[in-house]
Amino acid sequence: MKLKSLDIAAIVVSLAVVAAFAIAAYGGGAAGQVVVEASGTRYRFPISTDRVERFAGPRGETIVEIRDGTVRVLDSPCPDKICVAAGAISRTGQFIACLPNRVSVTLEGQNAPITDGTAF
Amino acid sequence: MRRSPMAPRSDDRDLVAFLGGLCLFLSTVEYLVPKPVPFLRIGIANLPLLVGLGLLSPGQLLLVALLKVIGQGLVSGTLATYVFLFSAAGTFASALAMLAVRRLAGPRMSLVGVSVTGALLSNLAQIGLAIGLDLIGQGAWVIAPPFIAAGTVSSALLGWFAERFTGSSRWLASVRGGA
Numbered sequence: 270m271k272l273k274s275l276d277i278a279a280i281v282v283s284l285a286v287v288a289a290f291a292i293a294a295y296g297g298g299a300a301g302q303v304v305v306e307a308s309g310t311r312y313r314f315p316i317s318t319d320r321v322e323r324f325a326g327p328r329g330e331t332i333v334e335i336r337d338g339t340v341r342v343l344d345s346p347c348p349d350k351i352c353v354a355a356g357a358i359s360r361t362g363q364f365i366a367c368l369p370n371r372v373s374v375t376l377e378g379q380n381a382p383i384t385d386g387t388a389f
Numbered sequence: 390m391r392r393s394p395m396a397p398r399s400d401d402r403d404l405v406a407f408l409g410g411l412c413l414f415l416s417t418v419e420y421l422v423p424k425p426v427p428f429l430r431i432g433i434a435n436l437p438l439l440v441g442l443g444l445l446s447p448g449q450l451l452l453v454a455l456l457k458v459i460g461q462g463l464v465s466g467t468l469a470t471y472v473f474l475f476s477a478a479g480t481f482a483s484a485l486a487m488l489a490v491r492r493l494a495g496p497r498m499s500l501v502g503v504s505v506t507g508a509l510l511s512n513l514a515q516i517g518l519a520i521g522l523d524l525i526g527q528g529a530w531v532i533a534p535p536f537i538a539a540g541t542v543s544s545a546l547l548g549w550f551a552e553r554f555t556g557s558s559r560w561l562a563s564v565r566g567g568a
Contacts, residue, residue, distance in 0.1 A: 270552050275494045276502035283509045283541040291534040309523075364531050373528050 295362035303340050305333060307372045316340065316359075316376065326370030333374055345370050404564065405449050408437035409456030416461040431543050432508065434461060438484055439500050439507075439551040444564060447488050454484040471524070475515045482514035483507035500555065504548025508540040 303314045307324035314320065316338055323330045329346035339357035347369035355365045358376055366373040415434040424430060434457055441450050458477045462468030467476065487507040490498065516536065519529035555561055 270499065270549070270556070272501060273497055273499050275498035276505070276548075279490075279498065279502035279505040279509075280541065280545060283505050283537065286509060286513070287534050287538045287541065290530070290537060294530045294534060362531055364528050366525055366528050368525065373525060375528065375531065 302377045303333075303335055304375045304377050305372065306375075307331065324372050326367070326372050328370045331367050331370050331372040333372075340365070340374055340376065342367060342374065345372065401445065401449060404441075404444060405452050405456075408441050408445075408453045409460065411437040412453065412457035413460030413464065416457070416464045420464050429539050432540070432547055435483065435504070435507065435544075435547060436551055438487065439504055439548065440555060440561070442487060442491055442500075442503065443555060444561075450488060451481070451484055454480050471522075475518055478514045478518050479511035483511035486510035499548070500552040501545055501548035504544040504551065505541055508544030509537065512537045512540045
């Protein structure tokens with residue numbers, strides 16, 4: 270079968286949406302900020318300063334470590350420990366989430382907030 | 390195939406039930422296929438919707454969509470969880486988009502374009518819901534590009550298959566002939 274003109278248009282539109290989201294989500298350049306969301310609150314830390322922070326969630330404390338420009342979840346009170354197994358992240362756009370404890374760790378670029386979540 | 394229960398005398402109600410049942414079966418197949426990451430899915434349970442586009446009224450197609458959502462929820466055990474919301478939002482956004490685009494584009498678009506449009510709207514609805522409910526925070530934005538990209542590829546392939554199928558299926562020809 271041959272693709273018709275509007276088939277190609279649909280594919281192009283779909284890929285354009287992918288590109289738009291990619292630019293919105295990953296366009297921040299080198300990772301500069303660690304953004305942690307826990308219990309509905311958003312915290313920001315520079316990735317350049319080593320520290321260990323504890324975040325309270327519905328299941329307990331999720332412990333996040335920033336060291337040598339990387340971020341990892343040291344421990345979290347969840348059954349599968351997917352967030353711990355995710356290891357260390359260091360590039361803009363990467364993220365670790367502990368869904369059971371509602372804690373997410375996202376890396377953003379140097380230029381503060383990349384998206385505001387109000388689009389759509 | 391002429392002796393199948395779906396042979397010429399079948400009425401639309403049988404067809405809705407049959408396509409709904411097919412959704413349930415294909416959901417099982419989909420669920421069996423291992424996924425390295427959650428968003429890499431094939432979406433074969435949408436095949437009955439694509440085929441149904443040319444056979445059913447909009448209301449009947451939405452009924453098949455409802456059966457699909459319930460079937461998927463039963464198979465994956467998510468019927469009573471918030472995941473079901475995503476499934477329902479995605480499926481209905483997709484079904485409505487496919488109905489609209491089929492009506493607007495007519496013969497200028499094959500099932501490939503219809504399928505890609507349906508997948509795009511389904512994924513946008515689910516991402517919109519994730520952002521709206523703020524379930525995974527920024528994660529919804531981060532996961533969006535691979536999610537939509539994977540959907541574009543898989544839906545194009547599925548649309549291609551559906552186009553081939555509707556063009557060559559004797560069963561379909563007999564249903565059309567009987568309707």
